[in-house]
Amino acid sequence: MTWTKRDFLKFTAGAVAFAFAGAGCAVAETISKLVLSEEEWRKKLSEEQYYILREEGTERAYTSALNNEKRDGTYHCAGCDLALFESDTKYDSGTGWPSFYDVIPDRVGTKTDYKIFFPRTEYHCTRCGGHQGHVFEDGPEPTGLRYCNNGLALTFKPKTA
Ligand SMILES: [Zn+2]
Numbered sequence: 001m002t003w004t005k006r007d008f009l010k011f012t013a014g015a016v017a018f019a020f021a022g023a024g025c026a027v028a029e030t031i032s033k034l035v036l037s038e039e040e041w042r043k044k045l046s047e048e049q050y051y052i053l054r055e056e057g058t059e060r061a062y063t064s065a066l067n068n069e070k071r072d073g074t075y076h077c078a079g080c081d082l083a084l085f086e087s088d089t090k091y092d093s094g095t096g097w098p099s100f101y102d103v104i105p106d107r108v109g110t111k112t113d114y115k116i117f118f119p120r121t122e123y124h125c126t127r128c129g130g131h132q133g134h135v136f137e138d139g140p141e142p143t144g145l146r147y148c149n150n151g152l153a154l155t156f157k158p159k160t161a
Helices: 005-026 038-044 047-055
Strands: 073-077 083-088 108-113 120-125 129-138 146-149 156-159
Touching: 005 073, 005 146, 047 129, 083 156
Parallel strands: none
Antiparallel strands: 073 083, 073 156, 108 120, 120 129, 129 146
């Protein structure tokens, strides 16, 4: 078979398309955003949940039943149900808030906040933007991170056998 310039171009285009398709597979799943109005959020959430998730509030320490949750399962965003943490990354930080040393990849976004006198890294759910907590660099190995999460911003789903 002899290659014409035209065949070559077709072949090249095909190879490029294939390469793009391949790259697409490596990209993490696309998480569809949940966007609600303030009024819709107020209907969907309790007053305390609204304060935490939508106004970046913080619940009082030692108030969440999830502090003592030790079962296998997944922790989901209380705003939109996106799974954020696996139970095997939860640990007892002694701070009075549910704490995790790692997050499910691509499920939270971060920003720096200056609500108190030193900067902290705030993190929030990537689907609904709901505030979850702050991440600190004093966690256990292997990540050295401590995701300090509001219990009211999460729902726990035990693993079903
Ligand atoms: Zn969410």
